[in-house]
Amino acid sequence: MKTYKLISALAVTVSSTALFVAAANPAFAQQDTSAQAADAEEATGINAIIVTGTRRTDRTVADSTVPVDVISGDELLNSGTTETNKLLNQLVPSFNFPQPSLTDGTDSLRPATLRGLAPDQVLVLVNGKRRHQSALVNLNGSVGRGSTAVDLNTIPPLAIERLEVLRDGAASQYGSDAIAGVINIQLKKGIGGRAQATFGKYITEMEDVGQVDTVSLTTGLSDNPVITYTGEDRKRRDGDTYTFASNFGLPLGDSGYVNLTAEYKDRSPTNRSGPDIRRNYFNAGDPREATFNRYAHRYGDGVSQDLNFFVNGGIEFSDSAEFYTFGSYGIRKGNGAGFYRRSADVRNRDWAASTTTFVPIYADGFLPLIASEIVDISAAAGLRGDMSGWDYDLSVVYGSNRLDYEIQNTVNTSLGGAVSARQFDAGGLRSGQTSINLDMRRDLDIGIGQSVSLAVGGEYRNENYKIVPGELQSYVNGPFSAAPYNAAGGAQVFPGFRPANATDVSRDSFAGYIELDADLSDSLTMQLAGRYEHFSDFGDTINGKAAARYEIVDGVALRGSISTGFRAPSLAQQSFATTSTNNVGGVLIEVGTFPVSSPVAVALGAQALSPEKSLNLGGGVTFTPISGLSITADYYNIKINDRITLTENLQGTDVLALLTAAGVTGVSSARFFINGIDTRTTGLDIVASYRVPEFGLGKFRVSVGYNLNNTKITDRRVFSGFTAQRLFARQESYRLTDGQPKNKLNATLDWDYNNLGMTLRTNRYGEVFLPSGFSTSANNSNIALTPGAVPGDIFLSPKWITDLEFRFKPVESVSIAFGANNVLDVYPDRLPFGTVDGVSYGLNNSFLPYSSQSPFGFSGRFVYGRVSIDF
Template identity: 80%
Template sequence: MKKSSTGSLLAISASFAAMMVAAATPAYAQDEAQAEDAADQPAIIVTGTRRTDRTVADSPVPVDVLSAADLVNSGSTETNRLLNQLVPSFNFPQPSLTDGTDSLRPATLRGLAPDQVLVLVNGKRRHQSSLINLNGSVGRGSTAVDMNTIPPLAIERIEVLRDGAASLYGSDAIAGVINVQLKKGVGGRAQATYGKYITTMEDVGQVDTVALTTGASDNPVITYTGQDRKRRDGDTYTFASNFGLPVGDSGYLNFTAEYKDRSPTNRSGPDIRRNYFNAGDPREATFNRYAHRYGDGVSKDLNFFLNAGYDLSDNIEFYTFGSYGVRDGNGAGFYRRSSDVRNRDWAASTTTFVPIYADGFLPLIASEIVDISAAAGLRGALGSWDYDLSVVYGSNLLNYKVENSVNTSLGGTDSARRFNAGGMRAGQTTVNLDMRRDLDLGIGDSISLAFGGEYRDENYKIVAGELQSYINGPFSVAPFNAAGGSQVFPGFRPSNATDESRDSYAGYVELDADLSSSFTLQLAGRYEHYSDFGSTVNGKAAARFEPIDGLAFRGSISTGFRAPSLAQQSFATTSTNNVGGTLIEVGTFPVSSPVAIALGAEPLKPEKSVNFGGGFTFTMLDGLNLTVDYYNIKIEDRITLTENLQGADVVSQLTAAGITGVSSARFFINGIDTKTEGLDVVASYRVPDFGMGTVRLSAGYNLNNTEITDRRVFSGFTAQRLFARQESYRLTDGQPKNKLNFSLDWDYDMFGLTLRTNRYGEVFLPSSFSTAANNNNIALAPGDVPGDIFLSPKWVTDLELRVKPMEKLSLAIGANNLFDVYPDRLPFGTVDGVNYGLNNSFLPYSSQSPFGFSGRFLYGRVSYEF
């Protein structure tokens, strides 16, 4: 983050916080007795129903509730990482070398796409990010909500609805709903956390000596110390404060400020390839073999959250909440060796290889993200009706800067080293009116009727970069054929710039009835119309039956949809390659572009789903709560990004449409149908008092399987040319098919302990090292292709110890990944007859590891309540 902007914002935040704390009422915090009483009370939920008295225990659909304590008692200060630790069906891989995704990482629920789960804040739809994930990560082709803009200290609780809910909330709620409820309480907490990775990289050797090269193309001979490589990096500082103030006699104001500074990590292995062009170059022996940077990038975050309300009268409450977040981050690309043609200075010599950077260079993608949201509304009672009228605005801006790079086609002298590559913007405005009342029809114990409407306006933009970031310079033509644009990320061109908008309106009705003390029925329906693709109607029925007190059966059936995002419809990025002396366009084209239309693209339709769920809850033993739920989610017309379509038939189709100069294209299509089914088991147990404090145990298990049930073909392209083996298996097998977690929380007098462990199931990585025919053959099962890799299951354990030397002061130390577990080391070179190439020598772990690949993180935290 720029020092000036960060420093000034941080200073303003600190000054404002100090002023408000000084003006606050006397210190307020729950004592242990209050906390225990609260834990014993049934949690009232606001997700999955618009009733005001529904609890977790009597919900007809599964809802998990994560408390503020669950989120605070950890060394992680990223909300997505916390959810990954706590929710069995939640997956948060931490990819690297994936452009902007390094700074804005997506997460998934129940193995579905990041944009197939709806995120709410205080029950209101949260806007998505402007980033579309394109480069080899889980969730490829999707946009997601940036959950890490929400500081954990601002959160009162998180409700995770594990059921389809499009009939209640509209688009995206196929996998479920994550509803973040912000704090309202008086008092506050300030805390500072510091941690770093202290780790030994499993099966990654430490270089001892390097011999010089002797021939024109040989690699140096490298010897190792016999010890695995040790790392001490990723220093992370987090300073956060939350405080709540009363406003008059009937209002509240709760404010959270958080600053987070994370240094990069590097889990690269040694690059065993030659670096220098000339044989025998003495620098080969001293060159840093760990010049790649593979791991977490730099991230500097500043986030503010406000949540406030005030009773204007007995029947009218005004409320508002909002956020402002800034993140400056960077992620690395591949290291360009000194001898790399992308590092050749043609301007210096056209006959002798002269490098632009003498030792090579590591290009960096610097992402500047600004995320803003503001909401305001009125709620209260109007006769026998409860009402809630609100308007919410949200926007996400992402600018790309490319640093330590070069546009090789311009020559070393004329090219800049830093580029403004353009960026993306996404905005959303939502207006909601919700009405609810209780009905007395002479049947049942209680009946709640709700209806309402929603209007939403969305906008998406791509902004072009500066000229040098995308231009093809004089050395882009034969015989030089140098790549144009800034290395690692060519800038958006003026022809890529777009500004698209759409709006939608919807109406819904919901009936939630306790027809008897043992039987609950919920019915809902929703109509929605979008200006770009038309209308959709969805419905839901859910029921719960409790024949014996403490044993209940529940089930649901619903239809759902996900509207194609504006990014999927209009995203464009192109580059120009020199092929045989001819400049050829390659890239991603919008579905409305002439190129995509000539190749068979059609306007995107919404994804449609049918969700089935059923299970039981068991609470017959004091302190024990057990839920078991099966789910089956069928999705039609899932939106996928095609493979790069190229070859003579592609050129022929384009030529027939009057388009020349394009040899390769990809675009979004409604490409596949899928079925996802699984099982969620969640249990918690409050151990009876045994004189040594309070002990709570919890466990969760998710079993998940996704399969592709149908594929689209058109324009003569086979199914595997449109969506080949690697991306198919990334979608179906690229996340764990099972995940198990256990946790123990113990509090006694001034001491506390939290122990959590997660078992992440097997992940499959389809081969890219066999023949092209094998790599693209979707008929070949996992393990049938030479070079297929299976990442074995792993246990990852976290431990935190706490002490309160004073009533309001708390100290904690802990370790995430206590036992320093890594995913399996990837093979390189020739192993068992398969040539894996040499890249895995310096990229030793897969980015699809469900728990990352950073190793043990040690931390300390000091907190003060006021």
């Protein structure tokens, strides 16, 4: 903790120093930022040179054979949020970033998706180099369940020069993961910089969530209190968020540069829980029932303290050689809450105090917290230039992600209240990646076409994954885990990783590729690419791509692509293990997630995971009818075979029989990863932007984007007698196909006039389907039943979310902004609870009023202010 406070102080010091430098050098600030602004406008228009999807050095957005969106760093800064994932959710129609809660480590490291596919089916590059994935496996009821993802929130928006989103399959060019597309983040390398401070908080009124007025006492052994309400919705003022960031670039001699970014962010928790209408205390008539805090649950954003550093530098040794380097260090301390354990909850019973009378360990109950510390490191170095007519780029990149869990304000009930600690080291996860790349390119003069570019290259990559056990009390089954007490073992809410779960695995891969990109005439461009890759754990894969663009008339062009792709199963999916022990009839049995190579999984029919394989088809049209106006429409069809899914919890007499026959005992329920399904995703992206010619009212820039997306499961695997429904049931099936909006529209208006500016942005998020999980109907798991066919199915209606920001400059180098995200304070639909229209939804939704699958979260209006100084 002392180290973290010291580093936090350093970040604030860096920002303060930058502010001082800016104030001391206003002339320098004015000169540099005006030039950068002009460059930024040119760098994101239709004539912007792109570096994603091609290895040519002169390909622009307008003449690309595949769709590429270019987002400037300034666009990322005109918002109240300072999370890169949230910003992309606002700006890219096919990008989705739900903000789940009560999902363990996912509360602190939330995944995002592109084109409705999984978080690990989009490749993230930084400066064109592969970014490492996080160590976390998303397991607990969130979009992207079973996946690992890149943590984009470790990259400060202030460090980004521009961001390119390639919306097309590109595994034949970049390797594994690039099925949905590629996000390439280009870091700043300019001279000068900016320092800024942002503060915001939620000022909101929770839609359809009442404020408690009075609570009656209980009278019987099982009744709930009667609650009356004030008649007003609950008001919240929370989630205070401070962000201090600075970016500055310095020259290195006559031909070099170094650009540094530091960001410190401190976010307080939010709570959007409704009132818990259940009884809290064991004894009837307990007077504390009337004064107990009915909002004791915490449902929303957790605590998060982030510190991120980025460096980007380079220096030319000669006209034909440049050394470059970039890297990052990030640390995040966060926590997420679990379910509140009520005073009368059996998980709060102190058997050591009395085996006959209910004695609670925490008198009023307790809210367990899953605290996490995430350390993310990356370092890259390379040499590029030209030699004998070839452009070359030789690089090495290392990245690692470390996640450690500490479970707080909890207890190991099986040890008894006097013995058990209240805080536990639950162990952690580690992942690492090292890549060595050699890329070479040259122009060919072969008498065909106007210009032909040939690129060849190779890659070596090493990956590793580890699970580190927690301390003994975090997972041990104490004396009260046996009958007749049957108390749960391990730390409540998150039992620690056991020594038996410890994992240390690695693999290597080797790849080679070739790419041809040719302008065959003024109107015809073609691109061909092929890639061979060998993985030490599953073997070979070969993929290819062909794309073309044909300009029918000036300003109107057709383009299309066909490609095959793959995603290698992550080491986490192959090796993740976590188990807990339950007492069933006085017998301790194991329940958990098992690696595919474990005796448990093998006995149940698991096989070694193979790569996901894709076939991507795309076709579109581009219009540039007048200067400043660009319209593109692109259709996509993505067929993925052998998608990796996490099975349901497999249990029952047939499971026990299979395990017994294989000599495995003491296990009653198991789940593991399988190549479980085939899917087809189809959709349409429409993107339009217009830079209005300047006139007396200043500069206007309008952009509109629309995504239409549909995913279907086309085939399911069965083995060992398990039906497809038992392996991947209705709730998870529809979370994958219908758990994200099938359509999304965003529109942005930017206006600048002298020292004034404004950004108005709105997003419409389409319908989301939540399959029934509350009704007692046996149809809940029937995968054959369509949405709406089961009592208790819920549809979240479409919502418009509008953001508004005003900016002004009291002097040229200082900008002051204020605004609100979700200015109209819109919430997702309130979830039903109790018995409604004959369907029993249970009582949990009384205190969990909104779905975690809401594509825009459920926090309400966020009001903010920002001060920036350019220098």
